[in-house]
Amino acid sequence: MAVLLPRDRARLERVHRDLVRVVERARLAVPFIVTEGLRSRERQARLVAIGASRRMDSRHLTGHAVDLAYWLDDGDGAVEQGEIRWDWPLYEQLGAAMKAAATELGVPIVWGGDWASFRDGPHFELDRTAYP
Numbered sequence: 001m002a003v004l005l006p007r008d009r010a011r012l013e014r015v016h017r018d019l020v021r022v023v024e025r026a027r028l029a030v031p032f033i034v035t036e037g038l039r040s041r042e043r044q045a046r047l048v049a050i051g052a053s054r055r056m057d058s059r060h061l062t063g064h065a066v067d068l069a070y071w072l073d074d075g076d077g078a079v080e081q082g083e084i085r086w087d088w089p090l091y092e093q094l095g096a097a098m099k100a101a102a103t104e105l106g107v108p109i110v111w112g113g114d115w116a117s118f119r120d121g122p123h124f125e126l127d128r129t130a131y132p
Contacts, residue, residue: 003027005079008034015063018107019126023066025101030094033079035122036060036067054118065125070094088113091121098124 004012004027012020015037023034039047039060047053059065070090072083095111102109108127112120 005033005077007079011035011037012066014038015066016126016131018105018131019064019066019109019124021105022098022101022107022109022124023068025105026094026097029100030097031071031073032068032094033071033084034066035069037065038063059125059128064131065123067122068094068098068124069122086121088121095121 004024008023008027011034012023026032037060039058041056041061044053044056044058044061048056060067070085070087070093071079072085074080074083091113095113098109098111108130110125110127112118112123112125
């Protein structure tokens with residue numbers, strides 16, 4: 001698997017270094033792109049208003065969360081329409097890779113795909129108990 005793309009690195013700016021390390025390690029095992037890292041309060045409010053998020057205390061506001069999308073690269077290294085997938089079986093692979101990377105690095109994370117309600121497959125955050 002490849003390293004992160006420049007656009008992914010840009011989206012990881014101001015994200016907590018420990019979470020960036022987990023993302024970097026997981027990217028060696030599973031293909032994905034970073035869709036979002038740090039978020040403004042205005043953007044968070046818009047996402048809550050349209051039902052794409054439920055909380056105004058999102059970990060995205062502090063750089064403690066990222067959203068990732070499974071990427072089926074056609075070999076050119078450029079992200080194009082049709083290459084990003086939202087299928088749950090692929091997010092289970094992505095979740096497993098992120099959890100394995102986090103365990104290996106000793107960084108506790110929470111995966112939105114494990115939440116009982118409002119399952120959020122693309123969402124990964126640093127555990128609030130270890131990273132308040």
